[in-house]
Amino acid sequence: MASIAQIIPFLIGGALFGSVILFLIYSVLTAETKLAGRASLRAIESYSWKNDEPVASESAFMDRVIAPIFNRFIELGERLTPAGYIESCRQKLIHAGRRGPEELDRFLGFRVLTIGLIPVAGIIVWLLPLSSKNGMMIFGLVALMLAIGPDGQLNNRAGKRQKAIRRALPDFLDLLTISVEAGLGFEQAIDRITEAVPGELTDEFNRMIGEMRAGASRSEALIAMDQRIGVDEVKSFTMSMVQADQFGVSIGRVLRAQADEMRIKRRQLAHEAAQKAPVKMLLPMTFLIFPALFVVVLGPAIFNIAQSL
Numbered sequence: 001m002a003s004i005a006q007i008i009p010f011l012i013g014g015a016l017f018g019s020v021i022l023f024l025i026y027s028v029l030t031a032e033t034k035l036a037g038r039a040s041l042r043a044i045e046s047y048s049w050k051n052d053e054p055v056a057s058e059s060a061f062m063d064r065v066i067a068p069i070f071n072r073f074i075e076l077g078e079r080l081t082p083a084g085y086i087e088s089c090r091q092k093l094i095h096a097g098r099r100g101p102e103e104l105d106r107f108l109g110f111r112v113l114t115i116g117l118i119p120v121a122g123i124i125v126w127l128l129p130l131s132s133k134n135g136m137m138i139f140g141l142v143a144l145m146l147a148i149g150p151d152g153q154l155n156n157r158a159g160k161r162q163k164a165i166r167r168a169l170p171d172f173l174d175l176l177t178i179s180v181e182a183g184l185g186f187e188q189a190i191d192r193i194t195e196a197v198p199g200e201l202t203d204e205f206n207r208m209i210g211e212m213r214a215g216a217s218r219s220e221a222l223i224a225m226d227q228r229i230g231v232d233e234v235k236s237f238t239m240s241m242v243q244a245d246q247f248g249v250s251i252g253r254v255l256r257a258q259a260d261e262m263r264i265k266r267r268q269l270a271h272e273a274a275q276k277a278p279v280k281m282l283l284p285m286t287f288l289i290f291p292a293l294f295v296v297v298l299g300p301a302i303f304n305i306a307q308s309l
Helices: 004-045 058-080 083-095 101-127 132-181 186-196 200-213 218-229 234-248 251-308
Strands: none
Touching: 058 218, 083 101, 083 132, 083 218, 101 132, 132 186, 132 200, 132 234, 186 200, 200 234, 218 234, 234 251
């Protein structure tokens, strides 16, 4: 094993290299947004008076240095990633509410960076004064976090958004049913509700209404909304509305049935979560609460028995 004095220069170099990598990650993630904003500003400034003095432009550095690096990471990610995985990531990004065309490129570039940092992490762990067993354990944990971290974060965001939509759907359908039964049309009722109730589900219904006003039929807009959300409850509501539109069934009656069904399903999900709570509490109670309780309760008795013997 190397001495501490010999390892310190490597640690300093590793820290500097890690700082450079973090700066590049930050630059890559914000390059596209900054470039789009500066392009808009340049378009606006072209109509105003300009100073003849030369000014050092930060956008030139972004265009010539950061943007090519970002594009290289994107190309490498698209080349090394299977097509099925790319399509799956695109669908998950849509479910997470990140529908911009640059979101997939940004995610693939960030994933390439995290995969590329695994050898760097291995070198840094190897330079640390650790035993081989501890070093392998730490490297395994770091490599696992870097390998599955982006996918885990994306799945977490998509799951949170879908959970919020699933919770808000019964209340939204109740308001929609009341509005339709009061005499408003389907589109007018959605407009009225979305003005008063913010949220992820409201944004999706607003997008659906925008697609209908752009020329899409109600069935096409509903199916597109279902594909963007990816929730079973929304799929059931969409299929019911599409069938009602095709067969001429009363929309108010369909909405009333869907609202009752969604409310029952939300209650069932709440009961299911409540039944899972004891099982989830078993692990922390076994390894965290019970040992401390045994120490407090049995500790004095063990000391008294030891002194008596």
